[in-house]
Amino acid sequence: MGSLTLAGSTIAAGTRTIVRAPVTRDLTGDVDIVAHVAAGAHDGPTLLLLSMLHGNEWFSAVVLRELLSRIDAGVLRGNVIAIPVANAPAMATATRCIQDNADEPDANRTFGGPYQWLSNQITRVLSDEFMAKSDAVIDYHVGDWGATMADVSYVTDYSRADVAERSRAMALAYGFPVLHALTIFSGLRGARTSLGHAGEKYGIPGIVAEVGGLGWGEPQEQRWIQMNVDGTMGVMRQLGMIEGEVKPPAGYLHFHDYFRVGPSVGGYLEPVVGLDRQFTEVAKGEVLATVRHAMTFELLEEVRSPGRGIIFYACRSQMVRPGGWGFGVASLEDPRTEWKTT
Numbered sequence: 001m002g003s004l005t006l007a008g009s010t011i012a013a014g015t016r017t018i019v020r021a022p023v024t025r026d027l028t029g030d031v032d033i034v035a036h037v038a039a040g041a042h043d044g045p046t047l048l049l050l051s052m053l054h055g056n057e058w059f060s061a062v063v064l065r066e067l068l069s070r071i072d073a074g075v076l077r078g079n080v081i082a083i084p085v086a087n088a089p090a091m092a093t094a095t096r097c098i099q100d101n102a103d104e105p106d107a108n109r110t111f112g113g114p115y116q117w118l119s120n121q122i123t124r125v126l127s128d129e130f131m132a133k134s135d136a137v138i139d140y141h142v143g144d145w146g147a148t149m150a151d152v153s154y155v156t157d158y159s160r161a162d163v164a165e166r167s168r169a170m171a172l173a174y175g176f177p178v179l180h181a182l183t184i185f186s187g188l189r190g191a192r193t194s195l196g197h198a199g200e201k202y203g204i205p206g207i208v209a210e211v212g213g214l215g216w217g218e219p220q221e222q223r224w225i226q227m228n229v230d231g232t233m234g235v236m237r238q239l240g241m242i243e244g245e246v247k248p249p250a251g252y253l254h255f256h257d258y259f260r261v262g263p264s265v266g267g268y269l270e271p272v273v274g275l276d277r278q279f280t281e282v283a284k285g286e287v288l289a290t291v292r293h294a295m296t297f298e299l300l301e302e303v304r305s306p307g308r309g310i311i312f313y314a315c316r317s318q319m320v321r322p323g324g325w326g327f328g329v330a331s332l333e334d335p336r337t338e339w340k341t342t
């Protein structure tokens with residue numbers, strides 16, 4: 001396989017290196033995107049792994065570190081580009097969005113933007129220097145501290161049906177038993193997300209891997225790291241980059257619509273329903289958590305599921321602000337929600 005050129009750097013086949021793509025200069029220093037590149041010794045597709053487009057979701061950077069330790073460029077077919085911290089300015093403040101006065105602060109809603117806001121410039125470099133050279137993308141979005149995510153998402157309504165179908169195959173190859181079918185044109189995310197942009201501008205398939213979170217203790221977090229490493233390697237097998245059999249989940253929850261159930265007030269949230277209820281049914285109106293005043297401790301809210309569904313992500317006790325991450329409940333009021341077997 002020939003050498004790979006990324007952001008002005010040439011990487012010889014069968015080697016690994018770190019590439020820095022400059023974005024801009026902020027008041028106190030340069031903003032760069034740092035990419036680990038494993039250039040495979042053999043021909044194959046280029047897989048782009050994006051992590052931390054949201055600056056508080058650092059669990060996925062740990063996943064990529066573990067994954068990279070298992071990749072041998074000497075036997076790899078194709079290339080892996082792994083970006084642990086896509087959004088360094090947001091990481092620096094440990095916040096989802098970049099803390100400036102941009103009217104486009106969320107880097108996963110600003111792909112393709114014409115402006116010079118940091119979020120626009122970061123996503124432009126991701127697009128021009130990395131996505132343009134890639135054949136598939138995995139964008140990791142994991143729980144902030146105290147929350148967890150638990151699904152693998154793929155887009156169903158790209159302009160090109162083959163891109164949607166290839167994305168679905170990647171999602172199954174991840175092996176996680178929850179698949180979320182997204183619509184980008186009628187949904188809240190729009191074509192300006194990583195996946196929307198990749199699929200529409202470049203015609204490349206992708207998935208959002210949302211498995212795990214922070215604040216759950218080492219044993220649980222190690223299990224989630226392993227699930228993500230296994231899942232990513234499953235996608236690499238499905239793309240023909242490494243040897244081995246693709247193992248889709250034997251059974252999985254497939255849904256389109258879900259209830260995002262969170263607190264409407266700020267305070268100390270205590271779950272009534274925990275991770276032990278993951279993948280079980282909750283009733284309409286069932287109390288999932290309570291929120292107490294942070295100072296007086298009075299009960300402010302009972303957080304209830306607005307409909308009948310299957311709980312797939314949960315949260316732990318934590319101080320929350322209005323709208324904070326709570327629970328994901330796949331709607332059983334939507335007839336498309338079902339357990340499937342492969």
Ligand SMILES: [Zn+2]
Nearest residue numbers: 054057141142
């Ligand atoms: Zn995210």
